Amino acid sequence: xSTATLQAPLRAFKITPVPAAARATSVSTLQTQCSSxxxxxxxxxxGMNAPEVERLDSLMFTRRRVAAGQTLYRxxxxxxxxYAVRSGxxxxxLTLADGREQVSGFHMxxxxxGLDGVAQGKHASSAIALEDTEICAIPYSHLNELAMQNSxxxxxxxxxxxxxxxxxxxxxxxxxxxxxxxxxAAFLLNLSQRLKTRGYSASEFHLRMSRAEIGSYLGMKLExxxxxxxxxxxxxxxxxxxxHIRVLDLDRLARAxxxxxx
Amino acid sequence: xSTATLQAPLRAFKITPVPAAARATSVSTLQTQCSSxxxxxxxxxxGMNAPEVERLDSLMFTRRRVAAGQTLYRxxxxxxxxYAVRSGxxxxxLTLADGREQVSGFHMxxxxxGLDGVAQGKHASSAIALEDTEICAIPYSHLNELAMQNSxxxxxxxxxxxxxxxxxxxxxxxxxxxxxxxxxAAFLLNLSQRLKTRGYSASEFHLRMSRAEIGSYLGMKLExxxxxxxxxxxxxxxxxxxxHIRVLDLDRLARAxxxxxx
DNA sequence: CGTCTTTTTGAATACTGTCAATTTAAGTGG
DNA sequence: CCACTTAAATTGACAGTATTCAAAAAGACG
Numbered sequence: 001x002s003t004a005t006l007q008a009p010l011r012a013f014k015i016t017p018v019p020a021a022a023r024a025t026s027v028s029t030l031q032t033q034c035s036s037x038x039x040x041x042x043x044x045x046x047g048m049n050a051p052e053v054e055r056l057d058s059l060m061f062t063r064r065r066v067a068a069g070q071t072l073y074r075x076x077x078x079x080x081x082x083y084a085v086r087s088g089x090x091x092x093x094l095t096l097a098d099g100r101e102q103v104s105g106f107h108m109x110x111x112x113x114g115l116d117g118v119a120q121g122k123h124a125s126s127a128i129a130l131e132d133t134e135i136c137a138i139p140y141s142h143l144n145e146l147a148m149q150n151s152x153x154x155x156x157x158x159x160x161x162x163x164x165x166x167x168x169x170x171x172x173x174x175x176x177x178x179x180x181x182x183x184x185a186a187f188l189l190n191l192s193q194r195l196k197t198r199g200y201s202a203s204e205f206h207l208r209m210s211r212a213e214i215g216s217y218l219g220m221k222l223e224x225x226x227x228x229x230x231x232x233x234x235x236x237x238x239x240x241x242x243x244h245i246r247v248l249d250l251d252r253l254a255r256a257x258x259x260x261x262x
Numbered sequence: 263x264s265t266a267t268l269q270a271p272l273r274a275f276k277i278t279p280v281p282a283a284a285r286a287t288s289v290s291t292l293q294t295q296c297s298s299x300x301x302x303x304x305x306x307x308x309g310m311n312a313p314e315v316e317r318l319d320s321l322m323f324t325r326r327r328v329a330a331g332q333t334l335y336r337x338x339x340x341x342x343x344x345y346a347v348r349s350g351x352x353x354x355x356l357t358l359a360d361g362r363e364q365v366s367g368f369h370m371x372x373x374x375x376g377l378d379g380v381a382q383g384k385h386a387s388s389a390i391a392l393e394d395t396e397i398c399a400i401p402y403s404h405l406n407e408l409a410m411q412n413s414x415x416x417x418x419x420x421x422x423x424x425x426x427x428x429x430x431x432x433x434x435x436x437x438x439x440x441x442x443x444x445x446x447a448a449f450l451l452n453l454s455q456r457l458k459t460r461g462y463s464a465s466e467f468h469l470r471m472s473r474a475e476i477g478s479y480l481g482m483k484l485e486x487x488x489x490x491x492x493x494x495x496x497x498x499x500x501x502x503x504x505x506h507i508r509v510l511d512l513d514r515l516a517r518a519x520x521x522x523x524x
Numbered sequence: 525c526g527t528c529t530t531t532t533t534g535a536a537t538a539c540t541g542t543c544a545a546t547t548t549a550a551g552t553g554g
Numbered sequence: 555c556c557a558c559t560t561a562a563a564t565t566g567a568c569a570g571t572a573t574t575c576a577a578a579a580a581g582a583c584g
Contacts, residue, residue: 094435097520102435116431118424124431144420148413151406158406161423162380168430169378169386173356173364175437176481180572211531219438224572226532242531242581258359442540473563483541488564504549504563529582537574547564554557 030063032086032136042110042197043084044138047156055146055153061136072113072127072135079117081137085109088133089208092125093216103216105167106130106191106209109198115161130208175219178257183218184228185256188238192247203250207243292325294348294398304372304459305346306400309418317408317415323398334375334389334397341379343399347371350395351470354387355478365478367429368392368453368471371460377423392470437481440519445480446490447518450500454509465512469505 034045034056045053063086066072072083075094090107104125107113116124118140147154174186196202207214211222211229218225232238237253239246247253296307296318307315325348328334334345337356352369366387369375378386380402409416436448458464469476473484473491480487494500499515501508509515 094431096435096439100439102439104431104434116424116427118420119428124428144413144416148410148416151410154406154409154416157420158380158423161420161427162378165378165423165426165430166381166386168427168434169356169366172366172430172433172437173358175434176478177358177362177364210529216438221573222531223533223574226530227572230532472561484563485542485565486540488562489540492564525584527583530580532577532579534576534578535574536576537572539570539572541571542569543567545564545566547562549562550560552557552559554555 031060032063033057033060037086039084039086039110044112044156044160047159048152052150052153055150059139059142059146061138064135064137066129066133066135068129068131068133070129072129073117073123075123075126077123079114079120079122080140082112082114082117082140082143083127084136084138085111085113086134086136089130090127090133091130091209091213091217092127094125101216103209103213106217108194112160112164115164118161130213180220180224180228181231182256183220184214184225184232185253187214187218188245188247189250189253189257192250203247205245207245293322294325295319295322299348301346301348301372306374306418306422309421310414314412314415317412321401321404321408323400325396325398328391328395328397330391330393330395332391334391335385337385337388339385341376341382341384342402344374344376344379344402344405345389346398346400347373347375348396348398351392352389352395353392353471353475353479354389356387363478365471365475368479370456374422374426377426380423392475442482442486442490443493444518445482446476446487446494447515449476449480450507450509451512451515451519454512465509467507469507 034040034043035050035053037043037045040046040053045056048056061084066088072090085107087109090113091103092105092107092113093101093103096102107127113127114123143157147157174183178186191205192202195205211225215222215225229238229240233240235252237247237249239248296302296305297312297315299305299307302308302315307318310318323346328350334352335343347369349371352375353365354367354369354375355363355365358364369389375389376385405419409419436445440448453467454464457467473487477484477487491500491502495502497514499509499511501510
């Protein structure tokens with residue numbers, strides 16, 4: 001739990017505003033090797049030994065940039081790759097029958113996307129970049145070939161999928177039994193924890209998603225999200241300036257989730 | 263989609279009331295083979311060819327009875343088996359911090375349980391029989407060994423896990439964007455569809471779970487579940503007698519879900 | 525610098541939850 | 555087999571929370 005937290009410069013968000021939009025289809029592809037990747041302890045190779053990671057290297061995953069607002073894959077498209085986030089943030093979402101969007105997750109560096117496509121051979125959700133991002137495309141069929149040769153490799157893939165199931169379990173719990181404050185607290189705590197694991201500050205960060213996207217994810221309206229942020233600020237739990245968040249009282253956030261008195 | 267629906271006798275529920283409670287620990291074990299199982303087209307072997315199913319047979323899964331109210335596995339226990347339901351209904355649930363129960367799913371014949379345990383090596387939820395049941399215990403390690411020899415076998419297991427992810431996606435959507443009537447309608451439609459696939463009536467069935475359990479699953483209180491049943495009855499959509507349900511207007515149920523106007 | 529999007533806030537409404545009482549069914553033991 | 559006890563389900567009245575509708579403020583972008 002006591003991972004070294006290399007306090008990353010948060011101001012960088014403002015100092016170097018990413019050139020959004022533009023070069024949407026600029027498919028600047030590169031090859032990458034897991035063994036030399038700075039994310040190797042977070043991502044797919046986590047839990048593998050050296051010779052296993054070398055095998056992964058032989059697959060030569062394709063690296064690609066995805067600009068803010070661009071779609072990596074779309075619901076219904078043929079499933080061929082799973083994707084690992086190298087940098088930046090994605091949302092995954094489904095389109096409801098009436099055309100509205102339902103956000104089903106947010107993904108950051110080292111996390112895998114697209115595992116829900118294995119079931120039907122086509123993607124069950126869409127992935128959209130919330131800022132300029134970089135990803136690794138991992139051919140699912142190649143991964144399966146490797147898994148057939150090595151039982152641990154196979155286990156790693158299965159564990160990734162199972163982890164996804166557990167993640168959704170906890171989200172369901174959240175949606176099913178928490179009120180607005182508890183939901184937002186749970187969301188912020190989760191985000192804080194993931195940022196910390198990645199070497200960023202756990203107490204001060206910049207949200208990459210809109211109030212509407214948070215609301216969709218948490219099952220509440222954007223106005224309620226906004227009001228709840230304001231309430232937390234008034235209670236002295238947070239300092240909120242649009243998307244810039246500063247956690248003043250982490251314990252109280254945690255207690256709000258633990259209590260879950262509803 | 264047009265599966266033969268061998269209308270099973272529903273009255274059987276009342277004619278042969280199962281002797282609940284009692285013989286909780288009577289571990290009457292038997293060996294089973296997938297190739298001769300009547301659930302082979304629904305369950306694990308679905309999508310495999312004959313020689314592959316034969317390999318499954320070599321594992322000789324253990325069959326076991328679990329009496330109504332008994333626990334098959336508990337949250338936190340060591341994960342060794344995944345389980346296939348042979349007959350009867352299970353619920354899976356998590357215990358919240360304050361001791362309350364959160365139902366995360368209902369499982370019937372041919373469905374797999376326990377896949378959420380792969381991630382941590384221990385079960386992430388508990389499985390409890392809602393009536394007298396029978397299950398197959400599938401040693402996960404043996405299954406992995408088979409998967410290493412055969413790529414299709416491996417794919418079958420992955421697909422099962424992915425299906426679980428997709429299933430939870432849709433539940434999240436439901437919890438996040440539907441009101442009480444839409445939730446219950448979605449629940450009943452799903453149940454109806456699964457019963458139909460198993461050869462039972464799609465329009466008349468007996469609920470194996472309490473209002474409280476339905477409520478926990480759907481993220482609403484038991485009183486609201488009860489009220490919503492009553493509302494559907496008044497609208498002429500359902501005929502409700504405690505746990506016995508008769509669907510009078512399937513289309514209107516379906517429309518309630520499709521609209522999702524909230 | 526004007527336009528468009530995002531966010532905040534207010535007021536009224538609608539929905540679900542809470543508390544409580546009653547009915548019905550089911551299980552227990554004489 | 556019947557009276558008793560317990561659990562499950564229904565229903566009403568009221569309270570509380572989140573949604574809806576609307577308007578204004580603050581940024582972002584070209």
